[in-house]
Amino acid sequence: MEEILLDISGLSVRFFTYQGIVKALEDVNLIVSKGEILGLVGETGCGKSVLARSVLRLIADPPGKISGGKIFFKGEDILGASKRRLRSIRGNEISMIFQEPMSSLNPVFRVGNQMMEVVMLHQRVGRGEARRVCVDMLSQVKMPDPDAVLSKYPHELSGGMRQRAMIAMELSCRPDLLIADEPTTALDVTVQAQVLTILEELTRQTGVSVLFISHDLGVIAQICERVAVMYAGRIVEISPVRKLFSNPGHPYSRGLLKAVPQVDEERETLNVVPGVVPGLIHPPGGCRFHPRCEEMWEPCSRIVPHPVEIEPGHQVACHLWGSGK
Amino acid sequence: MPDPIIEVRDLLKHFAIHRGFLGRGAESLKAVDGVSFRIQAGETLGLVGESGCGKSTVGLLILNLLRADRGQVLFEGMETTGLEGEELQKIRRRMQVVFQDPQSSLDPRMLIKKIVGCPLEVNGLASGSELVKRVREMLREVGLSEDHVYRYPHEFSGGQRQRIGIARALITGPDFIVFDEPTSALDVSVQAQILNLIRDLQKRKGYSYLFISHDLSVIKHVSHRIAVMYLGKIVEKAPKKDLFAKPLHPYTRALLAALPRPDPEKRHPLAVLEGDVPSPVNVPGGCRFHPRCPEALDRCSTVEPALEEVEPKRWVACHLCAGEKSSESCLRFDASKAGERDAPEVESCRL
Amino acid sequence: MPSLIHKSSTSLFEKYRREHAWQIREFLFTLKLLSRNPSAVAGFVIITSMVLIALASPLIAPYNPIRISLSERLSPPSLTHLFGTDEMGRDILSRVMYGARISLRIGVLVIAIAGGLGSLIGAVAGYLGGKTDNIIMRVMDVILSFPPLVLAMAMAAALGPNLNNAVIAVAFVMIPKFARMVRGEALAVKEKQFIAAARASGAGNLWIIIHHILPNCFSSVIVLATLILGDTILVAASLSFIGLGAQPPTPEWGAMISVGRKFLMDQWWYPTFPGLFILMTVIGFNIMGDALRDILDPRIRR
Numbered sequence: 001m002e003e004i005l006l007d008i009s010g011l012s013v014r015f016f017t018y019q020g021i022v023k024a025l026e027d028v029n030l031i032v033s034k035g036e037i038l039g040l041v042g043e044t045g046c047g048k049s050v051l052a053r054s055v056l057r058l059i060a061d062p063p064g065k066i067s068g069g070k071i072f073f074k075g076e077d078i079l080g081a082s083k084r085r086l087r088s089i090r091g092n093e094i095s096m097i098f099q100e101p102m103s104s105l106n107p108v109f110r111v112g113n114q115m116m117e118v119v120m121l122h123q124r125v126g127r128g129e130a131r132r133v134c135v136d137m138l139s140q141v142k143m144p145d146p147d148a149v150l151s152k153y154p155h156e157l158s159g160g161m162r163q164r165a166m167i168a169m170e171l172s173c174r175p176d177l178l179i180a181d182e183p184t185t186a187l188d189v190t191v192q193a194q195v196l197t198i199l200e201e202l203t204r205q206t207g208v209s210v211l212f213i214s215h216d217l218g219v220i221a222q223i224c225e226r227v228a229v230m231y232a233g234r235i236v237e238i239s240p241v242r243k244l245f246s247n248p249g250h251p252y253s254r255g256l257l258k259a260v261p262q263v264d265e266e267r268e269t270l271n272v273v274p275g276v277v278p279g280l281i282h283p284p285g286g287c288r289f290h291p292r293c294e295e296m297w298e299p300c301s302r303i304v305p306h307p308v309e310i311e312p313g314h315q316v317a318c319h320l321w322g323s324g325k
Numbered sequence: 326m327p328d329p330i331i332e333v334r335d336l337l338k339h340f341a342i343h344r345g346f347l348g349r350g351a352e353s354l355k356a357v358d359g360v361s362f363r364i365q366a367g368e369t370l371g372l373v374g375e376s377g378c379g380k381s382t383v384g385l386l387i388l389n390l391l392r393a394d395r396g397q398v399l400f401e402g403m404e405t406t407g408l409e410g411e412e413l414q415k416i417r418r419r420m421q422v423v424f425q426d427p428q429s430s431l432d433p434r435m436l437i438k439k440i441v442g443c444p445l446e447v448n449g450l451a452s453g454s455e456l457v458k459r460v461r462e463m464l465r466e467v468g469l470s471e472d473h474v475y476r477y478p479h480e481f482s483g484g485q486r487q488r489i490g491i492a493r494a495l496i497t498g499p500d501f502i503v504f505d506e507p508t509s510a511l512d513v514s515v516q517a518q519i520l521n522l523i524r525d526l527q528k529r530k531g532y533s534y535l536f537i538s539h540d541l542s543v544i545k546h547v548s549h550r551i552a553v554m555y556l557g558k559i560v561e562k563a564p565k566k567d568l569f570a571k572p573l574h575p576y577t578r579a580l581l582a583a584l585p586r587p588d589p590e591k592r593h594p595l596a597v598l599e600g601d602v603p604s605p606v607n608v609p610g611g612c613r614f615h616p617r618c619p620e621a622l623d624r625c626s627t628v629e630p631a632l633e634e635v636e637p638k639r640w641v642a643c644h645l646c647a648g649e650k651s652s653e654s655c656l657r658f659d660a661s662k663a664g665e666r667d668a669p670e671v672e673s674c675r676l
Numbered sequence: 677m678p679s680l681i682h683k684s685s686t687s688l689f690e691k692y693r694r695e696h697a698w699q700i701r702e703f704l705f706t707l708k709l710l711s712r713n714p715s716a717v718a719g720f721v722i723i724t725s726m727v728l729i730a731l732a733s734p735l736i737a738p739y740n741p742i743r744i745s746l747s748e749r750l751s752p753p754s755l756t757h758l759f760g761t762d763e764m765g766r767d768i769l770s771r772v773m774y775g776a777r778i779s780l781r782i783g784v785l786v787i788a789i790a791g792g793l794g795s796l797i798g799a800v801a802g803y804l805g806g807k808t809d810n811i812i813m814r815v816m817d818v819i820l821s822f823p824p825l826v827l828a829m830a831m832a833a834a835l836g837p838n839l840n841n842a843v844i845a846v847a848f849v850m851i852p853k854f855a856r857m858v859r860g861e862a863l864a865v866k867e868k869q870f871i872a873a874a875r876a877s878g879a880g881n882l883w884i885i886i887h888h889i890l891p892n893c894f895s896s897v898i899v900l901a902t903l904i905l906g907d908t909i910l911v912a913a914s915l916s917f918i919g920l921g922a923q924p925p926t927p928e929w930g931a932m933i934s935v936g937r938k939f940l941m942d943q944w945w946y947p948t949f950p951g952l953f954i955l956m957t958v959i960g961f962n963i964m965g966d967a968l969r970d971i972l973d974p975r976i977r978r
Contacts, residue, residue, distance in 0.1 A: 263586065
């Protein structure tokens with residue numbers, strides 16, 4: 001039994017806007033174990049970014065509010081933690097890398113400054129030691145000429161290098177959990193390949209757990225061990241990665257997998273999931289996928305389905321598999 | 326062989342970048358550096374490459390939204406490169422474009438009626454109630470409801486906005502359409518809808534397409550023939566099946582290898598290339614790809630390989646494949662072995 | 677089921693409402709946000725009062741503003757003359773009220789002319805770029821490099837000292853402000869894909885400028901107009917103050933202060949009340965403009 005690192009239970013997040021209350025996350029349950037790479041996949045508006053930011057309590061309040069649930073990290077209550085404690089966790093025990101490295105690196109400071117700042121802050125060491133740590137991390141992410149990179153500004157680096165610098169920066173304090181929010185979406189495919197390879201290697205070496213968020217099923221299939229599928233603010237399926245792709249349980253997962261164009265296969269027409277992602281101010285009742293589901297039946301519009309274990313480690317929240325507990 | 330509907334010959338576009346004081350030391354960004362291809366009526370040519378390769382610029386050049394520095398674009402045998410004014414406008418009706426970003430490709434302050442009707446309006450093809458009628462028809466064609474005419478773009482989702490963009494492109498009844506990354510900003514399930522729509526329209530109406538994308542799997546789905554671009558030049562041109570079954574150029578092979586397959590059974594080491602995508606300002610000498618090429622020879626750094634037809638309908642710009650008409654002695658990539666954990670087998674070439 | 681002959685609405689009002697439904701909704705939303713902003717409300721109250729005074733002055737002014745009554749000259753504020761009288765015995769309150777008409781009329785006219793012309797110039801410069809842009813903006817720079825009052829003075833002196841010429845002079849001075857701002861916006865809008873799409877559809881430059889560029893600059897123009905309005909009134913009043921705008925006996929605020937200056941020590945009420953009104957009007961517009969700019973900022977709206 002793996003040690004549990006992050007335990008999210010019943011998490012609900014709402015945004016109070018002029019147009020109404022956006023129910024961005026509803027009753028989300030997720031567990032990240034020590035040393036695993038958990039993928040979080042879903043389309044725009046499903047709430048995966050909101051989930052990631054909630055873990056570090058980065059949701060702006062107003063207009064967002066965590067309206068329910070608990071988040072435990074290494075047994076500690078995150079939602080009840082003091083601001084001081086949170087600051088010491090962020091970047092130190094839980095790190096986050098974002099999609100656009102240009103906007104998460106301050107363009108008016110040199111890369112070295114920003115990286116060393118993080119190290120000095122959390123590890124309470126002097127500049128010299130911090131610089132040494134940074135150079136070390138940069139070479140671990142296979143950055144050519146780490147010393148030179150430290151004195152460069154973010155815009156002087158390419159997208160791939162910036163992302164690698166970000167990874168180096170976030171892993172410099174040896175966190176237990178790394179949250180990666182679409183880290184390769186904005187990169188070219190060959191650069192993405194490099195970044196993914198580095199990420200895989202580093203996580204193997206350091207044993208850090210990763211919550212890997214993406215909408216790209218190929219990337220998820222490549223590096224994740226377990227996958228959670230999200231739709232309209234809820235988790236609809238959690239499964240070991242091979243089982244998800246070979247035996248998807250939820251109609252949405254199935255539709256999604258059939259809609260992806262494949263390089264190795266010939267598909268005449270791509271399968272289409274009819275309709276559009278619902279707005280979350282007035283989400284559909286019961287199972288939020290039911291208006292678009294071809295296998296919808298009677299209880300789907302009334303009752304929210306609870307996760308059911310259909311195989312070991314494979315849970316599906318769908319009435320086709322029973323209603324669970 | 327019937328005349329191609331679009332023929333591009335040695336298209337060239339350099340952008341001058343003013344570095345240095347008083348314009349001295351000005352460099353040029355070689356966005357498109359000598360590109361040639363043909364598109365037959367009713368077929369789709371997929372143009373694939375990473376950022377900075379110039380594929381979007383090619384699209385803009387064909388549409389005359391950018392003026393080419395050198396080279397020609399021929400539409401149905403007639404040169405369009407130098408056209409202006411009236412004549413250009415007449416051609417514009419027959420060549421249209423669909424852009425990438427559903428956010429900025431529609432004017433947020435315009436009614437859908439005006440957005441989709443604009444090509445009719447500015448060309449004097451229809452007005453008033455006739456225009457509204459044709460807009461409604463077009464909306465139906467692309468799968469939207471007719472009463473969307475009086476709405477604004479922000480009331481629609483990304484996928485629907487792309488459909489509106491497609492409606493706008495098709496309303497004048499063009500023969501040729503350039504799709505510039507039309508689904509890159511869309512979710513997977515929406516992308517599937519749009520791609521199906523695009524293919525369906527081609528089957529029914531016989532449009533010819535230039536489909537630009539960085540996504541190989543999307544390109545594979547919609548194209549008949551594919552051209553791979555790198556740093557302003559085409560490095561490989563082939564029919565779809567051939568390209569994926571047996572990619573010849575090392576860059577094409579690297580692209581395929583770097584693509585993570587949506588199937589955990591097909592995990593493979595991804596990174597074959599070192600270094601970053603270089604900038605089109607500093608184009609390497611000789612073969613542009615040689616600094617990153619895992620199979621570069623000495624010759625590759627000094628002599629630029631020409632795009633040659635090494636097999637019927639297969640064009641490659643690579644010294645390793647040059648001059649060899651038979652497929653025997655060319656580097657082969659065994660795509661079926663991509664599933665194995667080790668690096669795929671590569672049979673090297675005897676020069 | 678009763679047969680419904682569905683005809684599209686023919687009434688113009690209905691058509692307007694349907695086509696511009698979203699714009700109407702946005703406008704109402706703006707009003708709602710404004711109502712929650714205290715300074716906006718204050719500014720709005722002030723401006724509305726001024727406008728009402730201006731509109732209703734023929735009805736509510738106690739006296740004819742140019743009625744001379746030498747026997748009552750320079751009398752202090754009293755029940756019969758709330759603001760006192762000037763050196764010709766004219767009731768200052770009535771003159772101030774009528775002055776509101778003049779000042780606001782000048783303000784609106786100037787803004788309309790400068791806003792319209794300036795926006796068009798700026799849009800053309802921004803969209804066409806290159807040499808056209810350079811030439812136009814250098815001309816604008818020249819105009820901007822003069823202190824507004826000095827330039828207005830020169831123009832007014834050249835054209836002749838009367839109110840209409842004052843309007844032209846002040847409008848001329850304000851044009852570059854709009855041009856600059858709209859040019860900046862045009863530069864940003866120009867890069868959007870829908871512009872390229874319009875060009876690909878065969879739209880000409882003028883069509884694009886009128887149908888795409890200008891509508892997208894609209895809200896910034898409104899904000900700038902509101903902010904400048906106060907300035908405009910001030911400049912116009914200053915022109916009259918130095919004798920180049922309204923001529924006596926026109927009850928323009930600036931002119932009144934100009935004459936009333938001499939009487940400041942002993943008959944404080946003479947220049948004070950017109951001055952106060954100028955102050956309040958300019959403040960009112962400035963506050964409104966600020967609040968409007970904050971509210972219309974797209975980031976704050978969502």
